[in-house]
Structures are given as C-alpha cells and as structure tokens.
Amino acid sequence: MTVTHRPSRSEAIARAEARGQRIAAVLPYHYPRALLRAHGFHPVEVWGPPGVPRDEGGRHFQAYTCDIVVRATSFLLRGGLERAGVLLVPHTCDALQGMGSVAGDFLQPSQHVLTLYLPRAGRPTDREYLVAELRRLSDRLAGIAGGRPTDAGWADALAAEEAADETLAALYRDREALAVGDREFYEVVRSREYLAAEEFVEAAAAVPRGTAPSGIGLLLSGIVPEPMSLFDHLAEAGARVVADDLAAGARRLYPPSDAADPIERLADRLLGSPPDPTRGTPIAARAAALAGRMAAAGAKGMLIYDVAFCEPELFDVPLLRRHLGDAGYPVAHVEVELGGELGHRVITRIEAFVETLA
Amino acid sequence: MTAIAGIGIDAGSTTCKAVAVDPSGAVVATALEQALPRIADQTAAMLDGLRSAHDVAPGARCVATGYGRRLVECADRRVTEITCHARGVFDDLGRAGTLVDIGGQDSKVIRIGPDGRPADFVMNDKCAAGTGRFLEYTAGRLGLDVADLGGRVAAPGSEEQITSTCTVFAESEIISLLARGAEVDAILKGLHRSLTVRLVAMVRTVGWEPPLMMSGGVARNAGVRAMIGEALDTEVIVPEHPQLTGAHGAALLALEG
Structure with missing residues (x-):
C-alpha cells in the first residue's frame, strides 16, 4: 500500500512563497524550525543533494570532505539555491563549519549565510550558551526580515512546529500499526525536510493504518538513507527497519519543554534530543540507549549506514561496535557516497549482514 | 550413478564455479571456468553441462552466489x-573458526560460528589492494604467471619493502625497484607482504578465533598462506579445493531448500 500524494519539494517551496514566506536553505541537522518560521522563513533542508556532481564544490574542500558538504556547495554554486534568501549552516561537524566559513567568507552568494554554533554537551552552561546563540540567530533573521516576531507570531510558530514534531514522534511510536514498508515510511518522515508543519501533519495522517510488513528487525543508524533504494535492498534481503538512529530520522525527536520564553524553549528541545555523536554524547551512554531501543523494537542487529568521510559518525564506530557486540547485538558498518545507486559490493555487505541475523 | 540433489553456482569476478551434490551433501560433480562477460549464458551452459552428464533428482534446487548471483537466471535462491x-568451509573442515576468503575483486574475513553460519565478517571492497587482483596485476607487470608466485615467494631469500598498499602506486614502486636492480623474487616477497599486512589487519578487526582457514583462489598461494600464518602465529588450514568452497556451500544450502 502506498501513501497518498504529498507536495513535492518544489511544490512546497512554491506554496511557502505564496504564503509570503521566504525560503531558508538549511544544512543538516539540528536547528530551530520554529525560530525560522516566527521570522517568516520556511526551512528547506539540503542533504547533498545526492545527484549534484562534486566538481564545483570540490574545488573548495579537501578531497576527503563528505558528499553532503561538497555537493551542497556545488548546488549553491550552480544556482540550485537561488530561491532561498538565507543559507543556514549549523555547526554539526568540522566539515559543515568549514562550509559555513567558505560560503560566508569566500563564495559570498546572494543568500545571507548564517551559522549556528551548537554546543557539544548538555550542561547548564551549554544551555546558557545555546540560548545566547539562538538569540544571536534571531537578531540576524530579524535584521534580514526587517522586524521581530510578535508574541502571536511566536505562539503560532511554536504551536505549529511542536504539533509537527509530535506527529513525527507518533509515526515512530505507531510504526508497527502502519501498513507501509520502510521506503514509504521514510519518504513520509523525510518529507519533514521540506514540507510546512501543517503539510507534514496532513501527510502523516494519510499513512494507511494496518499491520507493518514482517522482516528481520534492524536498527538503522547513520546520517541519511540515500539512495532510498537502500530500503528496497533491505526488503529484498528479508530485513525491515524497526528503529533508527538516523540524523534524518529519530535523532530529531525533540522532547517538549515547558519554558515560557520561546528561545529558551527551543534550546531545551534541541538539547533534549536523543544521544547523538555530533553532540558529544559519551559512546557508552549512546550504546546503552541504542541497545535499549533495539530491545524495545525487536531489532536483531544494527546497520550503520554512513556517508563516506563523516567524522563524527566514524569516531564512534569501533567502540559502538564493541559495546553493542557485548550486549549481543551484531553491528555492520557501510559507507556510501551520494552519487547514485548502491554498488553491488555494498549490497552484498548488507545482504550478508542480514543473513547473519536470520 | 548418484543423482544430483543440489547445485551451487559461484559466479565470481575472475572465475565461475559450479558444484553439484547428492542428497547426503557429497560432491557429485564440479566445474570451473574463467568468468565470461555474459554471466547468464555462461552459468546456464554450466548447468546444462552438469545436467546432461548426471542424473538430477526431482526437485533438485540451485543456489547462486558470487558477485554475479543476480544474473543466474535458473537459481531458486541467491x-x-x-x-x-x-x-x-565448515562442511569441508568440520569446524568453526575464522575464514579468510581472498577473491578476485574483494576479500573477506568471516568468523564462523559453531553452526557453520557467519557470526561476523569484514570486507575489503573499496580498492584492489588486499585482493587477488592486486597479485594478478603486479605479476603481470613483472611478466610472471600468477600461478608461479606462491612457490617463488615461499622460497628463502631477501625481501624488498613495498610501502604502498595501492595497486597503482605499488606498480610505480615495482618500476623503481627494478630500475635499482632489485631481485624479482625479493620484490614479489614485498608485494605479498603488502597484501598480507592488509589482510591480517582485517583478521584482527573481526576478532578472530582459531583455527584460521583460507578459501578462494589465492589460498593456493603458499607465500600468502605462510605470511599470514607467520603474522598471526598460527597454522593456516586450506580445504582441498579452495576455489570451489563458495559453490560447495551454495550447493549445501540448496539441499536445505
């Protein structure tokens, strides 16, 4: 069964423009959506994009810089982001920080290049820092938009984005009661990357209820499931993703906050997201959380599916593998580039891993 | 004549292999050919050859493996x-342990559990270093037959150091060493050392458990066997027909349905 029609990325952009919003192109992956919305911007995320050649972007980075950064830079240089008024580059990793510097200092595109420096821990001082950083971002956006949000504007933005976040969390909670395969499920999850909050809620509501397909349960970790045919290969091998630790997925299940101040509320939510290698979570704590998630979801092993040269991910892999192995969960690790379909060697590796779990 | 109950086809990058087994798992027939570009045609012809020369039990099944497994049209399972x-290898040698399989275009280290199934594995699939292709390519550069390498490397003698594990850069080093008058066998030893260093790292990554076994065409190379064994301070066990191990395993899996 397939999900009913969702607006495409370009349709979503056109709708946002028709509503009078400006487009903010946003690099992965933690950022305050409601803050952008409150300032009149519609966020559209840029995860590469996969089909864009590396050549133009590659001139500005070392050869071992990941595809997301290099292809996004190519996309920027080719005019792919021309409808965006703002380019927001969160400091997810050193490569993205580098992209923020290269774009802002050297490329100087027509878009306003904004950075967001995220803390690497969750101590009170990190919260204090993040609140200040979000206020700085808010000031920059207010300067670009020509005014600050009203209280009503803040309330509307927070309510809409929190409703969409809760819808995303509900999709994950109800996964076993959704009559869709992994590919359809993640197409809906990932539509949050470009749909307006209300459109996403509508798209999620259209997912048919029923029984999820069967298969050997896997937890899928990593950055982004590109190409999406990954899920077809997993299904063909007899596997099913029953939980994830994807930057483009469950790592962005932000908990609620009861802070009255909008910025503090956003900071609390960002800092409360699940354990994450880009936020300095101790590996043992992250492994324990992942083992718990696998046990709860019935996963028999974990597939780490990384974009090549993704340093924050790669640093954790050896110890993560050891901790989860000790907990009885086999781990396989593959690295891919975002240039096209999966090669047969990667497919073999994935299939062999599923065979070991059968 | 014993009827064939299961057939395994290993469509590899360098060679194409077929093994037919009877209901007890005993090998009835084997075939091994250089891989051709038209995998579907080649494997169909190999199957026809087996079927015309032997009785085939009703319901006999075929399992395909190897990089060309999807192109084996007659396979019941891949x-x-x-x-x-x-x-x-579990059937051949009757034990769990760690298997090093060096194929033509990739290499794998597989930790085998007590049930004969892989418990964990690592693959080198990003470049030709650590694969049979590395030896083929460099042997070609030295004007040697790849089948002669093992014996020459296992013989006593000096060894040159090849610092690069990259096949292309290793070729440059060979040219430099030849220009400096280095002995061919000493260069060969260095090339084999370069290959085995990479493989030994993979063995350690998988958390290996003895015994250490080898399969694939490179397992016939005495030099590689000796160097891996020396590095890990263990004996390396090789089945009688290491090139047929994958096809044999596929045939046994065909018996299981």
Whole structure:
C-alpha cells in the first residue's frame, strides 16, 4: 500500500512563497524550525543533494570532505539555491563549519549565510550558551526580515512546529500499526525536510493504518538513507527497519519543554534530543540507549549506514561496535557516497549482514 | 550413478564455479571456468553441462552466489558469498573458526560460528589492494604467471619493502625497484607482504578465533598462506579445493531448500 500524494519539494517551496514566506536553505541537522518560521522563513533542508556532481564544490574542500558538504556547495554554486534568501549552516561537524566559513567568507552568494554554533554537551552552561546563540540567530533573521516576531507570531510558530514534531514522534511510536514498508515510511518522515508543519501533519495522517510488513528487525543508524533504494535492498534481503538512529530520522525527536520564553524553549528541545555523536554524547551512554531501543523494537542487529568521510559518525564506530557486540547485538558498518545507486559490493555487505541475523 | 540433489553456482569476478551434490551433501560433480562477460549464458551452459552428464533428482534446487548471483537466471535462491564460503568451509573442515576468503575483486574475513553460519565478517571492497587482483596485476607487470608466485615467494631469500598498499602506486614502486636492480623474487616477497599486512589487519578487526582457514583462489598461494600464518602465529588450514568452497556451500544450502 502506498501513501497518498504529498507536495513535492518544489511544490512546497512554491506554496511557502505564496504564503509570503521566504525560503531558508538549511544544512543538516539540528536547528530551530520554529525560530525560522516566527521570522517568516520556511526551512528547506539540503542533504547533498545526492545527484549534484562534486566538481564545483570540490574545488573548495579537501578531497576527503563528505558528499553532503561538497555537493551542497556545488548546488549553491550552480544556482540550485537561488530561491532561498538565507543559507543556514549549523555547526554539526568540522566539515559543515568549514562550509559555513567558505560560503560566508569566500563564495559570498546572494543568500545571507548564517551559522549556528551548537554546543557539544548538555550542561547548564551549554544551555546558557545555546540560548545566547539562538538569540544571536534571531537578531540576524530579524535584521534580514526587517522586524521581530510578535508574541502571536511566536505562539503560532511554536504551536505549529511542536504539533509537527509530535506527529513525527507518533509515526515512530505507531510504526508497527502502519501498513507501509520502510521506503514509504521514510519518504513520509523525510518529507519533514521540506514540507510546512501543517503539510507534514496532513501527510502523516494519510499513512494507511494496518499491520507493518514482517522482516528481520534492524536498527538503522547513520546520517541519511540515500539512495532510498537502500530500503528496497533491505526488503529484498528479508530485513525491515524497526528503529533508527538516523540524523534524518529519530535523532530529531525533540522532547517538549515547558519554558515560557520561546528561545529558551527551543534550546531545551534541541538539547533534549536523543544521544547523538555530533553532540558529544559519551559512546557508552549512546550504546546503552541504542541497545535499549533495539530491545524495545525487536531489532536483531544494527546497520550503520554512513556517508563516506563523516567524522563524527566514524569516531564512534569501533567502540559502538564493541559495546553493542557485548550486549549481543551484531553491528555492520557501510559507507556510501551520494552519487547514485548502491554498488553491488555494498549490497552484498548488507545482504550478508542480514543473513547473519536470520 | 548418484543423482544430483543440489547445485551451487559461484559466479565470481575472475572465475565461475559450479558444484553439484547428492542428497547426503557429497560432491557429485564440479566445474570451473574463467568468468565470461555474459554471466547468464555462461552459468546456464554450466548447468546444462552438469545436467546432461548426471542424473538430477526431482526437485533438485540451485543456489547462486558470487558477485554475479543476480544474473543466474535458473537459481531458486541467491545467497551472498560470505554465507556460502562459511557453509562450504565448515562442511569441508568440520569446524568453526575464522575464514579468510581472498577473491578476485574483494576479500573477506568471516568468523564462523559453531553452526557453520557467519557470526561476523569484514570486507575489503573499496580498492584492489588486499585482493587477488592486486597479485594478478603486479605479476603481470613483472611478466610472471600468477600461478608461479606462491612457490617463488615461499622460497628463502631477501625481501624488498613495498610501502604502498595501492595497486597503482605499488606498480610505480615495482618500476623503481627494478630500475635499482632489485631481485624479482625479493620484490614479489614485498608485494605479498603488502597484501598480507592488509589482510591480517582485517583478521584482527573481526576478532578472530582459531583455527584460521583460507578459501578462494589465492589460498593456493603458499607465500600468502605462510605470511599470514607467520603474522598471526598460527597454522593456516586450506580445504582441498579452495576455489570451489563458495559453490560447495551454495550447493549445501540448496539441499536445505
């Protein structure tokens, strides 16, 4: 069964423009959506994009810089982001920080290049820092938009984005009661990357209820499931993703906050997201959380599916593998580039891993 | 004549292999050919050859493995070479342990559990270093037959150091060493050392458990066997027909349905 029609990325952009919003192109992956919305911007995320050649972007980075950064830079240089008024580059990793510097200092595109420096821990001082950083971002956006949000504007933005976040969390909670395969499920999850909050809620509501397909349960970790045919290969091998630790997925299940101040509320939510290698979570704590998630979801092993040269991910892999192995969960690790379909060697590796779990 | 009950086809990058087994798992027939570009035609012809020369039991099944497994049209099931090699060597040698399978275009280290199934594995699939292709390519550069390498490397003698594990850069080093008058056998030893250093790192990554076994065409190379054994301070066990291990495992899996 397939999900009913969702607006495409370009349709979503056109709708946002028709509503009078400006487009903010946003690099992965933690950022305050409601803050952008409150300032009149519609966020559209840029995860590469996969089909864009590396050549133009590659001139500005070392050869071992990941595809997301290099292809996004190519996309920027080719005019792919021309409808965006703002380019927001969160400091997810050193490569993205580098992209923020290269774009802002050297490329100087027509878009306003904004950075967001995220803390690497969750101590009170990190919260204090993040609140200040979000206020700085808010000031920059207010300067670009020509005014600050009203209280009503803040309330509307927070309510809409929190409703969409809760819808995303509900999709994950109800996964076993959704009559869709992994590919359809993640197409809906990932539509949050470009749909307006209300459109996403509508798209999620259209997912048919029923029984999820069967298969050997896997937890899928990593950055982004590109190409999406990954899920077809997993299904063909007899596997099913029953939980994830994807930057483009469950790592962005932000908990609620009861802070009255909008910025503090956003900071609390960002800092409360699940354990994450880009936020300095101790590996043992992250492994324990992942083992718990696998046990709860019935996963028999974990597939780490990384974009090549993704340093924050790669640093954790050896110890993560050891901790989860000790907990009885086999781990396989593959690295891919975002240039096209999966090669047969990667497919073999994935299939062999599923065979070991059968 | 014993009827064939299961057939395994290993469509590898360098060679194409077929093994037919009877209901007890005993090998009835084997075939091994250089791989051709038209995998579907080649494997169909191999199957026809087996079927015309032997009785085939009703319901006999075929399992395909190897990088060309998807192109074996007559296969009832397709299984990766990791599982097939584990199953094959487990049947051949009758024990769990760690298997090093060096194929033409990739290499794998598989930790085999007590049930003959892979418990964990690592693959080198990003470049030709650590694969049979590395030896083929460099042997070609030295004007040697790849089948002669093992014996020459296992013989006593000096060894040159090859610092690069990259096949292309290793070729440059060979040219430099030849220009400096280095002995061919000493260069060969260095090339084999370069290959085995990479493989030994993979063995350690998988958390290996003895015994250490080898399959694939490179397992016939005495030099590689000796160097891996020396590095890990263990004996390396090789089945009688290491090139057929994957096809044999596939045939045994065919018996299981």
